[in-house]
Amino acid sequence: MAMPTEFRIRVEDALKKDEVRTHFRKAMDTLMTNRRNQFPDEAELQRLRTQAQSIRANALSKLPELLEQLESNLVRNGVQVHWAETTDEANRIVLNILQQHNARSIIKGKSMVSEEMGLNHFLEQQGIEALESDLGEFIIQLDGETPSHIIMPAIHKNKEEIARLFNARFPHIPYTDDVDELTRNARAILRDKFYSAPVGLSGVNFAVAETGTLCLVENEGNGRMATTVPPVHIAVTGIEKVVEKLADIPPLFSILPRSATGQPVTTYFNMISGPRKPGEKDGPTEVHLVLLDNGRSTIYSDPELLATLRCIRCGACINHCPVYVRIGGHAYGTVYPGPIGTILEPQKEGLRVHGELVQASSLCGACGEVCPVRIPIPDIINRLRHDGVRQDGGSRTRDAGTRRKRLEAVTWRGWSWAASHPSLYHLGSRAATRLRKLMPQRLGAWTRVRTAPALAAQTLHERLKALGVDHE
Amino acid sequence: MNKARDNILQRLRAQERPPGSFPGRDFLSRHDWPAAECLQRFTERLQAVRAEVHHSSPEGWLELLVQLCRDKNLNNLLLSPQTRWGQAIYAQAGRFPKLQAYEHPIEDWKPAMFHGIDASLTGTLGGIAETGSLILWPDAEEPRQMSLVPPVHFALLEAGRIYSTFAEAIARQDWVTKGMPTNALLISGPSKSADIAQVLAYGVHGPKELVVLVV
Ligand code: SF4
Numbered sequence: 001m002a003m004p005t006e007f008r009i010r011v012e013d014a015l016k017k018d019e020v021r022t023h024f025r026k027a028m029d030t031l032m033t034n035r036r037n038q039f040p041d042e043a044e045l046q047r048l049r050t051q052a053q054s055i056r057a058n059a060l061s062k063l064p065e066l067l068e069q070l071e072s073n074l075v076r077n078g079v080q081v082h083w084a085e086t087t088d089e090a091n092r093i094v095l096n097i098l099q100q101h102n103a104r105s106i107i108k109g110k111s112m113v114s115e116e117m118g119l120n121h122f123l124e125q126q127g128i129e130a131l132e133s134d135l136g137e138f139i140i141q142l143d144g145e146t147p148s149h150i151i152m153p154a155i156h157k158n159k160e161e162i163a164r165l166f167n168a169r170f171p172h173i174p175y176t177d178d179v180d181e182l183t184r185n186a187r188a189i190l191r192d193k194f195y196s197a198p199v200g201l202s203g204v205n206f207a208v209a210e211t212g213t214l215c216l217v218e219n220e221g222n223g224r225m226a227t228t229v230p231p232v233h234i235a236v237t238g239i240e241k242v243v244e245k246l247a248d249i250p251p252l253f254s255i256l257p258r259s260a261t262g263q264p265v266t267t268y269f270n271m272i273s274g275p276r277k278p279g280e281k282d283g284p285t286e287v288h289l290v291l292l293d294n295g296r297s298t299i300y301s302d303p304e305l306l307a308t309l310r311c312i313r314c315g316a317c318i319n320h321c322p323v324y325v326r327i328g329g330h331a332y333g334t335v336y337p338g339p340i341g342t343i344l345e346p347q348k349e350g351l352r353v354h355g356e357l358v359q360a361s362s363l364c365g366a367c368g369e370v371c372p373v374r375i376p377i378p379d380i381i382n383r384l385r386h387d388g389v390r391q392d393g394g395s396r397t398r399d400a401g402t403r404r405k406r407l408e409a410v411t412w413r414g415w416s417w418a419a420s421h422p423s424l425y426h427l428g429s430r431a432a433t434r435l436r437k438l439m440p441q442r443l444g445a446w447t448r449v450r451t452a453p454a455l456a457a458q459t460l461h462e463r464l465k466a467l468g469v470d471h472e
Numbered sequence: 473m474n475k476a477r478d479n480i481l482q483r484l485r486a487q488e489r490p491p492g493s494f495p496g497r498d499f500l501s502r503h504d505w506p507a508a509e510c511l512q513r514f515t516e517r518l519q520a521v522r523a524e525v526h527h528s529s530p531e532g533w534l535e536l537l538v539q540l541c542r543d544k545n546l547n548n549l550l551l552s553p554q555t556r557w558g559q560a561i562y563a564q565a566g567r568f569p570k571l572q573a574y575e576h577p578i579e580d581w582k583p584a585m586f587h588g589i590d591a592s593l594t595g596t597l598g599g600i601a602e603t604g605s606l607i608l609w610p611d612a613e614e615p616r617q618m619s620l621v622p623p624v625h626f627a628l629l630e631a632g633r634i635y636s637t638f639a640e641a642i643a644r645q646d647w648v649t650k651g652m653p654t655n656a657l658l659i660s661g662p663s664k665s666a667d668i669a670q671v672l673a674y675g676v677h678g679p680k681e682l683v684v685l686v687v
Pocket of ligand 1: 313316339370374
């Protein structure tokens with residue numbers, strides 16, 4: 001048997017942790033119920049999904065033009081715009097800005113793109129402290145972990161674990177496992193950091209080309225703090241996040257929190273169009289936007305895979321995924337877990353490293369059904385499975401064809417030959433039913449956790465004939 | 473980094489893009505709710521996330537504010553003396569906790585802002601009934617940190633300015649023609665988080681209390 005891959009090892013480990021699995025099950029059940037309650041009117045939900053899909057698809061259809069328009073409007077508003085082809089370039093841009101200000105630390109609002117960049121690690125190597133301020137991100141950073149969910153990064157941790165963690169890291173604060181008190185303690189610690197941070201960093205949920213506006217969706221106020229209090233604000237985002245018009249925003253802001261956590265709205269919707277103007281008394285005096293490609297333009301070049309870029313990072317597909325709920329976010333070993341990670345990561349990082357993820361799907365279709373921008377996730381999973389083994393050169397997906405296995409290919413070719421030769425097929429299936437007693441009970445990995453399937457005594461063709469169906 | 477820019481744009485342009493159709497994109501969601509229903513929905517939504525909402529009147533709100541400041545034991549209140557409401561409050565300064573104006577750029581008084589202010593009061597540009605949201609466009613008179621840093625935020629809202637949806641507010645107030653301000657905000661309650669074990673907690677980084685006075 002082949003060596004188990006790292007992914008498989010992580011999955012097996014995750015499956016052994018019963019307590020964590022129960023915890024995920026409960027959390028996901030709540031999220032699914034909450035979402036359902038937000039859309040009591042099926043017709044309104046479908047109308048809104050169509051609209052959200054159209055808004056994102058329209059933006060992608062004009063992406064280069066909109067990026068230029070966004071840039072020129074932001075520049076007119078006084079924002080400095082930077083472009084990065086790779087995460088490494090993006091990290092260096094951030095570092096450059098920090099060095100210009102002699103900044104030794106940075107405070108961060110929640111940003112998945114900065115996770116994608118590995119920014120914290122990069123800055124630490126340069127001797128710069130990068131502190132997370134979203135409560136969930138703050139907690140996992142204390143424990144040296146990465147997010148296990150794109151919206152709720154610390155969802156894998158229970159209250160007691162968090163209480164013990166706080167106590168270990170801040171021994172001068174009395175132990176508590178009361179959620180309100182824990183929150184109050186985190187507030188006090190992070191307020192001081194906001195107060196003194198020379199630079200704040202945030203992600204972007206939507207960028208409006210028409211007005212040059214960066215929109216941030218959040219509940220805690222850490223996004224507002226990071227973009228308002230420090231004298232310099234750096235926003236990082238993927239190039240796909242742009243929309244054409246301001247009027248495109250309300251439908252997206254309506255469907256995003258309802259799909260994500262089942263809230264009707266988030267506490268804050270923060271629209272930033274520039275740095276402090278003359279006469280204004282607060283806000284950063286410098287605002288930067290870093291536009292990151294990191295493989296997105298390659299995804300863009302494929303008419304089918306392009307749909308991946310419609311994603312508004314709501315996490316609904318994750319919450320509804322039967323695989324995610326069992327293995328949790330860390331088992332994926334990627335920045336983005338769940339169905340969105342399954343289609344995005346192999347495209348960004350290549351099929352060689354993450355191509356295995358597309359096999360870890362039952363193709364149940366739940367993700368595609370809840371996706372607010374109607375990304376056909378199961379179709380894309382299938383497409384990437386094909387890309388992994390195809391040899392026709394018809395795909396630009398990174399590492400296409402590298403997952404092809406000789407034995408598998410020969411087996412399928414044999415199967416397709418037999419299936420297109422009726423007499424051979426009948427002979428084979430009849431032999432299989434007659435000799436079913438000889439079928440081994442152990443079928444490799446399949447029977448390690450399952451009993452082997454039993455073959456029927458007669459073939460389907462025989463049984464149909466017995467029932468009087470004579471046309472095949 | 474202009475090379476990165478050129479390369480990215482060139483890659484995006486390399487592909488021929490057939491013109492697509494985008495059904496339903498321009499749909500403007502709004503509701504024909506009468507004013508009373510707008511107010512009721514707005515109020516219920518906000519109360520559901522633990523905001524305080526008081527229905528008052530042009531004559532009564534000042535009295536109500538005096539009372540609320542007393543109930544909350546506030547030592548001071550940050551506000552602009554220049555706004556209409558600010559002038560009304562300053563005219564009766566003796567009845568309020570110590571009034572504090574945001575006179576100087578934040579750099580000149582950051583410690584006091586972060587450690588000494590109990591509450592702030594700002595106006596709003598309107599409300600949104602569907603989601604229970606306040607619209608704020610902070611400016612030189614009522615800067616951004618006023619609705620963010622102090623633990624208690626009082627917001628004044630004219631009852632006649634409650635729109636049914638966000639889309640309607642943007643269209644009716646004509647944001648695009650007006651031009652977007654440095655920072656525009658929707659605020660729909662006090663700061664909150666469910667990041668610890670999915671238990672809802674209030675007052676994470678922003679105000680712990682949001683008090684809306686509808687006039
Ligand atoms: S793929 Fe769809 S459901 Fe999943 S995070 Fe993106 S927008 Fe949400």
